[in-house]
Amino acid sequence: MVSIFLRSLVYNVLFYLVLAFWVIVGIPTYLMPRWAIMAIARYWARSSIWLMRVICNIKVEYRGLEKIPDGPLIVASKHQSMWETFALLQFFDQPLYILKRELLWIPLFGWYLIKSNMIGVDRGAGGRALIGTMRRAGEAVRRGRQLIIFPEGTRMPVDAPPNYKSGVSLIYADSNVACLPVALNSGLFWPRRTFMRYPGTLVVEFLDPLPPGLPRHEFIARVSTVIEDATNRLVATARQEQAQLFGRVPVSPSAAADGQGPGSRSL
Numbered sequence: 001m002v003s004i005f006l007r008s009l010v011y012n013v014l015f016y017l018v019l020a021f022w023v024i025v026g027i028p029t030y031l032m033p034r035w036a037i038m039a040i041a042r043y044w045a046r047s048s049i050w051l052m053r054v055i056c057n058i059k060v061e062y063r064g065l066e067k068i069p070d071g072p073l074i075v076a077s078k079h080q081s082m083w084e085t086f087a088l089l090q091f092f093d094q095p096l097y098i099l100k101r102e103l104l105w106i107p108l109f110g111w112y113l114i115k116s117n118m119i120g121v122d123r124g125a126g127g128r129a130l131i132g133t134m135r136r137a138g139e140a141v142r143r144g145r146q147l148i149i150f151p152e153g154t155r156m157p158v159d160a161p162p163n164y165k166s167g168v169s170l171i172y173a174d175s176n177v178a179c180l181p182v183a184l185n186s187g188l189f190w191p192r193r194t195f196m197r198y199p200g201t202l203v204v205e206f207l208d209p210l211p212p213g214l215p216r217h218e219f220i221a222r223v224s225t226v227i228e229d230a231t232n233r234l235v236a237t238a239r240q241e242q243a244q245l246f247g248r249v250p251v252s253p254s255a256a257a258d259g260q261g262p263g264s265r266s267l
């Protein structure tokens with residue numbers, strides 16, 4: 001575990017140095033169309049993922065890429081880690097995120113978000129303001145963008161009970177486009193609230209798209225079921241691999257604190 005600690009430390013230092021590098025290199029894109037900023041973002045994502053493999057021995061496997069439809073789309077992903085917030089954007093031409101508005105205030109980095117027309121949201125705002133944000137997202141999707149959204153609203157520890165919000169169903173009904181569910185097991189390799197990066201095979205699985213026009217209650221039931229079932233399968237397989245690598249499954253500090261480690265129960 002000492003080796004994993006040191007590799008994690010090196011990776012995190014390089015991760016932010018690489019981010020700073022691409023932020024500086026991309027400054028000219030402030031004067032260019034959105035596609036230029038998206039190109040820089042993809043270079044950042046791919047270089048960060050490459051560093052994960054080289055330094056931390058984390059291999060990444062993408063499944064179901066052939067299921068990604070062209071054109072406007074809602075991408076509803078499981079959210080266990082910071083990793084998927086940048087990794088998923090590399091598969092879409094016009095990715096769109098709904099994010100904390102405070103990120104827009106970060107010098108240089110936040111300006112990229114503004115220039116690329118990401119949607120900032122005040123999480124403390126009232127329901128009417130949040131509904132307005134959902135309407136803006138639906139309008140952007142109808143104009144051709146691919147909204148990458150995390151229906152649970154925040155990163156969830158592995159094994160935490162699912163908690164899907166209604167916002168994604170509102171956007172789905174308003175935009176009248178297909179929804180692409182995404183399952184993953186990133187929380188076992190890049191856990192939240194810790195800088196540790198555990199080796200193994202991180203898997204992202206793009207599932208069968210849900211057609212437009214489903215009733216909202218049916219949509220949220222189906223999207224949550226398919227994501228959770230596939231995620232549980234990916235997590236179980238990854239835990240078997242980790243057990244072979246470590247002799248046991250490592251438990252991140254956040255999972256332990258939340259009582260969500262293997263064998264824990266939620267009452």
